[in-house]
Amino acid sequence: MDVVYRLLALDIDGTLLTLDKRISAKTLEGVKEAVAAGIQVVLCTGRSLRQSSDIIRQLGLEGPVITHNGAVTSEIGSRTVLDRMSFPVEAVAPFIHYCRGREIPFRVYTAFDMVVERPYNENLRDYSIRKDVLAEREPVVKLKVEDDRRIGGWQLIGTALRKTVKDYTMDIMHPNANKGEALARLARSMGIGRQEVAAIGDQYNDLSMIQYAGLGIAMGNAPWQLKQRADAETASNQDEGVYKAIVKYVLR
Secondary structure, three states: OOOOOOEEEEOHHHHHOOOOOOOOHHHHHHHHHHHHOOOEEEEEOOOOHHHHHHHHHHHOOOOEEEEHHHOEEEEOOOOOEEEEOOEOHHHHHHHHHHHHHHOOOEEEEOOOOEEEOOOOOOOOOOOEEOOOHHHOOOOEOEEEEEOOOOOOOHHHOOOOOEEEEEOOEEEEEOOOOOHHHHHHHHHHHOOOOHHHEEEEEOOHHHHHHHHHOOEEEEOOOOOHHHHHHOOEEOOOOOOOHHHHHHHHHHOO
16 A cells, blocks of 8 residues: 655755756746645755745745744744754763864854854844853744854864764754754644655664654765665755655655
């Protein structure tokens, strides 16, 4: 008996978007066909809700969205937090003190805001400035450290939170914050079984949702390690991969 998919989780960068950050006409068509078929389409992204808002508008999506790599699930229209993997800002105080003393840039993310003590990057947009981020009362979902001057030392500070280090940048998040966990919790809250969930992604941060979903699909531009652990593979983001996956696997 064929499975009827009720929830489709889509990564944004490298999946929905082409290399020049566009949604192709075919991809837009495929997502709208899925929505018209009664499938709940949920963006599942490392971006914040604010960074995803233009994509959401283009796709015409309503309902929940998973942001910050699974740390926050919120309602698009009302901006209500439905689920959150967070921690008090005091949990990262040692990192903040270390970075302050050495003028290492850092920023704190809450569900809907990015907070800095001083602007440090001309590419940063839509942030709030606080004299002391340690006075932030909203639950924190991520601390990002950007050690462009290669000062170092902050990686050695211990924490029960999860540290993800790439070059001289580090993200600190709740240990259970990942796309797969967030997707599982959302599906359960909606009464949707695992086998009724499909997910499409292209990078290692998509692996947990690809493995959770009853149908996990890797993009053609994904690394081979991700493709090996997916249930199916589609074309690349430059070759209508999302559209082809929806037509071939999700709406069949």
